[in-house]
Amino acid sequence: MSFFDKLQNVDRRVIFLVTFLIVALPLVRPIGLPIPIGPMTQAFYDTVEKLKPGDVVMISFDYSAAVLAEQYPQSKSAIAHVLAKGAKIVAVCFWPDAPTFIDNAITDVLGKAQDHPKYGVDFINLGWVAGGETAMASFGKDIHATCAKDHYGKPIGALPLMKDVKSAKDFKLVIALSTGTPGYRELVRQIQAPYAIPLVVGVTAVTAPEVRPYFPQQIGGVLEGLAGAAEYEILLKRYGYVGTLSAPMDAQSLGHLLVIFFVVLGNIGFVLKKYGKAK
Amino acid sequence: MSAVVRRYLPLLITFIVGMMVIGDYYFKTPATASFNKMTSDAMVFVLVVASFAVIVGTGTATRIHVRNLTKKRAGWYNSLGLLVALYGMLILGLVLAEGKFTAHPMYAYWWTTIYVPLDSTIMSLLAFYIVSAAYRAFRVRTREATVLLISAVLVMLGRAPIGQVVWSDLGPITSWIMSVPNTAAMRGIIIGVALGTLSMSIRVLTGRERGYLGPGA
Amino acid sequence: MLAALYLTIKGIKTPTIRKIAGLEAIREAVGRATEMGRSIHFTPGIAGLATDTGPQTLAGLSVLAHVAELAAKYKTTLWTTIRIPQVQPLAAEIVRQAYVKAGAPDDYDPDKIIYLSDTQFAYASGVVGLMHREKVAANIMIGGFWAESLLFAEGAYLVGAIQVAGTANTSQIPFFVAACDYCLIGEEILAAGAYISKDPIQLGAIWGQDYGKLITIVLVVVGTILALVGNDFLLKLFKGPLWPV
């Protein structure tokens, strides 16, 4: 086997091991690269920034355990930002896995969720509403009929926050944290379009290109994956928010470089071999 | 008689349910309030019906793995593991959960212990695969492949902090790729898929497309 | 679009359809599996029927009928894996009918149409495991796919399978383009049913869609020219009273 062939045929186990090490390294020893702010994150931040104290925001958590790494940090920062503006949160999810993540995210921001004195006043966890897009449609129409109880089994009619919130018309903003179906597209169709409420989304990086055609009129801003979450954290520093994503973003940078390295490696072998044959 | 029912009843049901949902979307006036309420109930009705589909899946999965087990086919212990996990979690969630289902702490414990790590780990296998796939498949074979590759590399660099440390214009270039060619192509595809879905939906509602009923319908 | 559909149903015009290379490749894939004496894996994707991605699953199922018939004819084992519970019985019935049609009803084995849980990655791990254990020689994936697309494509590559894949989910197409031997892009899978069956109604619908696209193209061109000179007539028309608020 010639040298060029070898360049084209590195054993996949070697690739796997190198990947593992390169990504693990910065997590143990962070580098601290500066993180510039992207325009989509800025747009997301600016939209949330327009909230006034007392406004009610719907946050929809539509992701599963598989993408916690990307969407959980987005969830935490979004909750912190909305609360810092003095606005109120109606948290809900249309994916079955997510009620626990809502609970965890609120606990991480405020220390307590269900037992917090402001529960039901400033924020509420409505838990999972089954039925995908259908559920979104009926949730938008009549919240109290769609989910009579919150995640913990309390009737929501008794909670002060829900007294003035009857349907999607009562929201000033919708934040969709979504991975797939149902997700931002269904929310655009069932909440944003019929009720004309501004919508911003936090998505995994995979979904980011698909979201673009909806910007800026249907969707007001996008957090794109872990990078989006990291940029958002930096913008939130002025509210005293402490971020945790600096080391992971270093790992991210090295990971990207590694992929590029392997692509280049494979192509060097490919091109040189082709060139050699031509001769 | 029976053959007619067999053939047309499902089509009729599809048509009625579909039209109700569409009507509900376009007519939201006080005059149609009772119709809107009825559609909401109908949607819940259908979702309750749909929930029972899990019976079919669970039934066939059980059948396959019980057979593996009784016939001691190769890997029968895997089938045993599957059945224990399946029925163990069912007992936890349905019998021992005191009507709280997934919110019961015992169920939540096993769910976070087994399901959450497996779900995210299997997804993270993709990180390794994507590196090897990039290495193996992204070669400059054709001009089109080259374009794909260059755009991928620019985006990867532009969306990582290190890229902008190296060259500060990478950020705006990535933004341009995202907001111009990407938006254009995605928009074209979205419009195309919208038309395709529309035409498929019309065919389904009018009974011209019966793939979903299985052949012979 | 409706007009075009009507015309074809009445038999006034039967449109022809351009060649879709990916579908032609299915025969080759099945043939190769037969030569090697190994099995085929098929998945109709993971999109639920009651969602807007449902048509992709239906498209997958119409390709399944084709694949199953070929497999029955060549007496090659076909594994079909299912994520959506409602799809399982449909797939089973489609495969059974295909075997009957090919004159080999006794070769049909319901245990080879497997429901592997409706959780995305449990399903994915099951598929990857199956591909390794059975050493499948052909892997055909037509339908709605999400993150598992690359897991399947790489998994099948590792066991040396020839792959035909197609999806309308834009974020996954690059992986199919890069990692599979043949790929159907976007709407091509929705046209697959018509392409295989040559059913005039379905062909007519494709024709209708093409007209929809042509109208869109005209609107975009005219609209852009108007927008460049600062005229928002068309824009207002679109935003206007056409839609409920």
Next chain:
Amino acid sequence: MITPEVVGTLIAAALTVMVYSFLYKENKAYRLAEHVFIGVAIAHGVVNASKYVWDKALTPIITKGDAFWLLPVLIGLLFCFFLSKKYFWIYRIPVSMVVGMGTGLAISGLMRSQFTDQIVQTIAIPDPKAAWYSESHPVNTVLIAIGVVGTLFFFIFTMEQKGPLLYASHIGRWTMMVAFGAAFGFTVMARISLLIGRLQFLLNPKAVGWYLIPIAILVVAVAAVLERTKRVKKT
């Protein structure tokens, strides 16, 4: 100290390592993890569905005596007819309901958000003061329109692709290739993030998971050596 948390973390970490062992080779540990996962996932689906049926149908029946909700339960049970050969067709009744609702929903929202609103955004009035990389810059507006038109031409099936149509669909193909490249770049980003998430779990010094890493390396090493010796014997 052995607490449920410690046991839980250990099991979770063990499962993580079992799955990663697949990267070396398909093996028994992975197979077991795979089957357990499928089992738990099927059960999770059933429990979630049960909760929905309980909340929406059975609770009204029990508390209000609302017999109407017996109907969907009975129709839902028709799914069981799938297992019958003779009465298979009955099973189509629930399926047709589900499909009817799905298509209805798809049509109603789709035309606006995925058709007209997309056209509206394409023909919006450009803003000459926008940044050069923004979609509302006049030059970019034109480029986007050309790209959209080209992509649409690519998906025209019933006309022979030749002459000007071929050029247009080529523009579409090229635009799509750039877009797919971007999608690939973003996916790399997402996948690396996921790995980071798992590594953060395994490498967390406060949790116990990292104990398992050296053990796993040892197991893989032993497996590799065993495989080598086997191969040597065979040859």
